[in-house]
Amino acid sequence: MTRQGPQAAVERALQAARCDDCVVIADETSSANLRWAGNTLTTNGVSRTRQLTVIAIGRRGVATAAGVVSRAGVRDDQIADVVRAAEQAAADSIPADDALPLVAPDGAAAQAAGWDEPAASTGIGVFTPFAAALGDAFGAAAAAGRKLYGFAEHSLTCTFLGTSSGLRLRHDQPGGKVEINAKSADLARSAWAGAGTRDFSDIDVAGLAARLSLQLDWAARRVDLPAGHYETLLPPAAVADLMIYLYWSAGARDAMDGRSVFSKPGGGSRIGERLASCALTLRSDPAAPGLECAPFVIAHASGRDSSVFDNGLALAPTDWISAGQLAALTQTRRTAQRSGLPVTPEIGNLILAAPGATASLDDMVARTERGLLLTCLWYIREVDPQSLLLTGLTRDGVYLVEEGRVTAAVNNFRFNESPVAMLGRITEVGATAAALPREWSDFFTRAAMPPVRVDGFNMSSVSQAS
Amino acid sequence: MDLTAGTAGAGRVDEEFTALPLRELAAVALQRAADLGAGHADFRAERIMRRRISLSDGQLETRYDTDEAGLAVRVVVDGTWGFASDVDLTAAAAARAAAEAVDVARVAAALTAERIELASEPAHGDVTWVSDYDIDPFSVPVAEQIALLGGWSAGLLAHDRVDHVDASLLQVKECKFYSDGATTATQQRIRVHPELTAVAVQAGGRFETMRTLAPPAGRGYEYLTGTGWDFPAEFAEIPALLEAKLAAPTVRAGRYDLVIHPSNLFLTMHESVGHATELDRALGYEAAYAGTSFATPDKLGSLRYGSPVMHVTGDRTARHGLATIGYDDEGVAAQSWDLISGGVLTGYQLDRRTARLTGLGRSNGCAFADSPGHMPIQRMANVSLRPAEGGPSIAELIAGVQRGIYVVGDKSWSIDMQRYNFQFTGQRFFRISHGRLAGQLRDVAYQATTTDFWNSMEAVGGPQTYLLGGAFNCGKGQPGQAAPVSHGCPAVLMRGIRILNTVEEAS
Numbered sequence A: 001m002t003r004q005g006p007q008a009a010v011e012r013a014l015q016a017a018r019c020d021d022c023v024v025i026a027d028e029t030s031s032a033n034l035r036w037a038g039n040t041l042t043t044n045g046v047s048r049t050r051q052l053t054v055i056a057i058g059r060r061g062v063a064t065a066a067g068v069v070s071r072a073g074v075r076d077d078q079i080a081d082v083v084r085a086a087e088q089a090a091a092d093s094i095p096a097d098d099a100l101p102l103v104a105p106d107g108a109a110a111q112a113a114g115w116d117e118p119a120a121s122t123g124i125g126v127f128t129p130f131a132a133a134l135g136d137a138f139g140a141a142a143a144a145g146r147k148l149y150g151f152a153e154h155s156l157t158c159t160f161l162g163t164s165s166g167l168r169l170r171h172d173q174p175g176g177k178v179e180i181n182a183k184s185a186d187l188a189r190s191a192w193a194g195a196g197t198r199d200f201s202d203i204d205v206a207g208l209a210a211r212l213s214l215q216l217d218w219a220a221r222r223v224d225l226p227a228g229h230y231e232t233l234l235p236p237a238a239v240a241d242l243m244i245y246l247y248w249s250a251g252a253r254d255a256m257d258g259r260s261v262f263s264k265p266g267g268g269s270r271i272g273e274r275l276a277s278c279a280l281t282l283r284s285d286p287a288a289p290g291l292e293c294a295p296f297v298i299a300h301a302s303g304r305d306s307s308v309f310d311n312g313l314a315l316a317p318t319d320w321i322s323a324g325q326l327a328a329l330t331q332t333r334r335t336a337q338r339s340g341l342p343v344t345p346e347i348g349n350l351i352l353a354a355p356g357a358t359a360s361l362d363d364m365v366a367r368t369e370r371g372l373l374l375t376c377l378w379y380i381r382e383v384d385p386q387s388l389l390l391t392g393l394t395r396d397g398v399y400l401v402e403e404g405r406v407t408a409a410v411n412n413f414r415f416n417e418s419p420v421a422m423l424g425r426i427t428e429v430g431a432t433a434a435a436l437p438r439e440w441s442d443f444f445t446r447a448a449m450p451p452v453r454v455d456g457f458n459m460s461s462v463s464q465a466s
Numbered sequence B: 001m002d003l004t005a006g007t008a009g010a011g012r013v014d015e016e017f018t019a020l021p022l023r024e025l026a027a028v029a030l031q032r033a034a035d036l037g038a039g040h041a042d043f044r045a046e047r048i049m050r051r052r053i054s055l056s057d058g059q060l061e062t063r064y065d066t067d068e069a070g071l072a073v074r075v076v077v078d079g080t081w082g083f084a085s086d087v088d089l090t091a092a093a094a095a096r097a098a099a100e101a102v103d104v105a106r107v108a109a110a111l112t113a114e115r116i117e118l119a120s121e122p123a124h125g126d127v128t129w130v131s132d133y134d135i136d137p138f139s140v141p142v143a144e145q146i147a148l149l150g151g152w153s154a155g156l157l158a159h160d161r162v163d164h165v166d167a168s169l170l171q172v173k174e175c176k177f178y179s180d181g182a183t184t185a186t187q188q189r190i191r192v193h194p195e196l197t198a199v200a201v202q203a204g205g206r207f208e209t210m211r212t213l214a215p216p217a218g219r220g221y222e223y224l225t226g227t228g229w230d231f232p233a234e235f236a237e238i239p240a241l242l243e244a245k246l247a248a249p250t251v252r253a254g255r256y257d258l259v260i261h262p263s264n265l266f267l268t269m270h271e272s273v274g275h276a277t278e279l280d281r282a283l284g285y286e287a288a289y290a291g292t293s294f295a296t297p298d299k300l301g302s303l304r305y306g307s308p309v310m311h312v313t314g315d316r317t318a319r320h321g322l323a324t325i326g327y328d329d330e331g332v333a334a335q336s337w338d339l340i341s342g343g344v345l346t347g348y349q350l351d352r353r354t355a356r357l358t359g360l361g362r363s364n365g366c367a368f369a370d371s372p373g374h375m376p377i378q379r380m381a382n383v384s385l386r387p388a389e390g391g392p393s394i395a396e397l398i399a400g401v402q403r404g405i406y407v408v409g410d411k412s413w414s415i416d417m418q419r420y421n422f423q424f425t426g427q428r429f430f431r432i433s434h435g436r437l438a439g440q441l442r443d444v445a446y447q448a449t450t451t452d453f454w455n456s457m458e459a460v461g462g463p464q465t466y467l468l469g470g471a472f473n474c475g476k477g478q479p480g481q482a483a484p485v486s487h488g489c490p491a492v493l494m495r496g497i498r499i500l501n502t503v504e505e506a507s
Helices: A006-016 A076-092 A124-143 A205-218 A236-248 A252-256 A333-339 A361-366 A419-423 B022-035 B091-109 B142-157 B221-225 B231-247 B262-277 B352-358 B394-399 B450-455 B502-506
Strands: A021-037 A040-060 A063-072 A146-163 A168-184 A190-197 A228-234 A281-284 A318-322 A350-353 A370-384 A389-402 A405-410 A412-417 A426-429 A433-435 A447-449 A452-463 B040-056 B059-077 B080-086 B125-130 B164-179 B183-201 B207-211 B254-260 B312-315 B336-341 B382-385 B403-415 B421-433 B436-441 B444-449 B457-460 B467-476 B481-489 B492-501
Touching: A006 A021, A006 A040, A006 A076, A006 A146, A021 A124, A040 A076, A040 A124, A040 B091, A063 A076, A076 B059, A076 B142, A124 A146, A124 A168, A124 A205, A124 B091, A146 A205, A168 A205, A190 A205, A190 A370, A190 A389, A190 A433, A205 A389, A205 A405, A228 A236, A228 A361, A236 A281, A236 A350, A236 A370, A236 A389, A236 A419, A236 A433, A236 A447, A252 A333, A361 A405, A370 A452, A370 B421, A370 B502, A389 A452, A389 B403, A389 B502, A412 A419, A412 B421, A412 B502, A452 B421, B022 B040, B022 B059, B022 B091, B022 B164, B022 B183, B040 B091, B040 B142, B059 B091, B059 B142, B080 B091, B142 B164, B142 B183, B142 B221, B142 B231, B183 B221, B183 B231, B207 B231, B207 B421, B231 B436, B254 B262, B254 B394, B262 B312, B262 B336, B262 B382, B262 B403, B262 B421, B262 B450, B262 B467, B262 B481, B382 B467, B394 B403, B394 B436, B403 B444, B444 B450, B444 B502, B450 B457, B492 B502
Parallel strands: A040 B080, A063 B059, A228 A370, A350 A447, B125 B183, B254 B403, B382 B481
Antiparallel strands: A021 A040, A021 A146, A040 A063, A146 A168, A168 A190, A228 A452, A281 A318, A281 A350, A370 A389, A370 B403, A389 A405, A389 A412, A412 A452, A426 A452, A433 A447, B040 B059, B040 B164, B059 B080, B164 B183, B183 B207, B254 B492, B312 B336, B312 B382, B403 B421, B421 B436, B421 B444, B444 B492, B457 B492, B467 B481
16 A cells, blocks of 8 residues: 555544544654764664554533544554544543643644645765764874764654644654763763754864863863852753753643642742742743744643643743743643633743843853852752752763863762752853753753853762763 | 463464564565675564553543554674664565665764674574563553543542542553564563552642552553552552651751662662663763763672672563563573672673673673664663562561661652762651651652662561562663663661751752
């Protein structure tokens, strides 16, 4: 049986549906990756997959049930089977807590151009110029007695969303990242740099390698410091990991249920409360240059902060924290009804900025009398949801700054910090720029963050890891 | 294997999977790879069904069924890996993936300095293996599953002190076909993870949670209905435990003796022993991501990892273990071996490549890929701490502590990239005073360095304290892969461990 493409699969599934309402999502994904260790490539691969998700909705009087079946590699002659399975799932289910009418065309994102264009794909060829530069970097590192480790990945997902309410929306999401970790021959010194990218044309391997060399040189002198509260400069990658966790913890449902850091004692949420000591804004915008993401809701399954009934809903730029005050929490149309707050679904990028901030990280180092400069954070986990206390490690370079310059490398630390409380102890904010989160880049690569200076960052204990 | 007549498919690989032209696809792919110059080729075809159901306060929040299938070809061409996969289970796709894998290897060769060679493995012929379960959960009506979770939720919500209940059930059926020409393995395994969390919110805004300790298991639906765990008995205890936790005093930070229940210790084992004894990590192949290990190969046979009562094994054979299988994703038969003997590092977890590279002989069968779209890497076996024959009960361990804390259930976890410094919390903590439990404590975390911690282990409990814990979601590798794994442990007694107060840490 031939296959006529994802657009035809969406139409065929909608036509096959006998349920009251139906949402169909066809995803075509291709990806390629390279991985290396010790100046040699280790693993690699390319993959292609396609996934058909059918959300069958049965309305029984006031009760509405939804069944979701998502299947990979569906042939045209199997589409009706997937629809039947979803309908059966809806019939088996109890009413959905988030049930609402489907999004109508006038409430959806504007019709995406190019619905009928074939789905594009990526492949190993996307790395051609990058791989040559990487090969040069391997050679240079080997000559300098250093070792490079890392990973490069590129993917393209073309999503086609159709609903029985008449929506036909398409979103093509390219995504990519490169992470390079440089180590001294004895592995005692380590440095890391990473970048997100849409197409690898903007990846400057030589530039990243030069920064790594500088950091390894900083580590020529080593000082041991004890646990304690330190004035700390966090570069954008470290800020990104902390702010992304805060964002993931900003669900309206949990806040209204009294079980998150954003709950107000006695009921309701902390919206309107000042969180940051300065006029910081934490926001998402589907059209943010270089960080473009889906301009409409794509929900394969319902969850605490997502709803399949919201599929196709237009996403507007949203401030989560505005001028230092909590301004919005992530939510569905259903939780918005309950909380009486605007509908602000999660958006696939995150930007932290302070108005007028222009300082670079180097500028901030130059203004530091004594403090720590971090590279990135690792193994970040929630310790206490009440305060959003997180724990984790510093990784790949902690440096001592004295009288405006880096004077030595320091041992790693385990930190215990809440990103919410930390916002209140930020004393300086630099210029916002694209940043790859070290910890969460498997799930979230589109971030722009400033470097920040934090008073009294809690380094709870020393880690022997190097 | 328990085979119960008439139950839903137990003991057999799904006919829907075996009816696919698996051997034909393998033959096409292996021939194509050989024709194009591959020195080694292996083929996988997989189908993985997952179902997630979650209820929030008894209302249906998520019900999501996924069905993933595809094929993968891995080759070695002139000493370089190549890997490609495809979502179509057709001969054309198998041939295309084989050709693409060879292409990828040739592109990669320019950047590759290390020659890939694989440890040899006996040919096992055409073999079938099915995990040990009675009832395929995908044969149980979903309405019945939702009703079960709904009934459990309602029972807890009926208690005054419980404000919210989260209930979830994850179910996975994994069908794998592997062939390298010498070994052809058709396998199926089932795993389930039911979990309930009760939440209480106080008027002043403080909230606490209490989660079930029932571990995820390589069992079928029978696990939810009385085999292997007594859920009603556990639910009956939760409201009172939650209420006591809300009323408990905050812990004073300092050093304490700990008695650790296996429902907490399994995760500490996972992070501080399981990952640290993965040879690919110890050799640096995960250096930029998951990290390396302090337990480097030069210390094999000499590193004093823990006290002499510490005996740790790796295995892919434990009954109901989440990492248990018949043959790994390189055709290596499942085995059981020592990792730590009398407190000394004596072994590693291997795949065919690292076994050959380090001269350690045959692979012990730890290669695993979590999907047809991913290349197999060395993944964790069931890494378990051996109980002491005739050893003490939990009450006897507690009786040996003057001032300490009894730790039950896992919660937060974090460890550094060389597996030295870790910090864990738990579901509940009880003060031990003069050999007896004296009520709960809250805001507790324990923090230690791996070898200090395991060397402070004074006693391990007897087999009556043993529990097989585990997780579905162990992450490793780039692209990221999630692997299920179990860890068996007895209760243990540790002396002088650093305890933090998590409220003080946040202030």
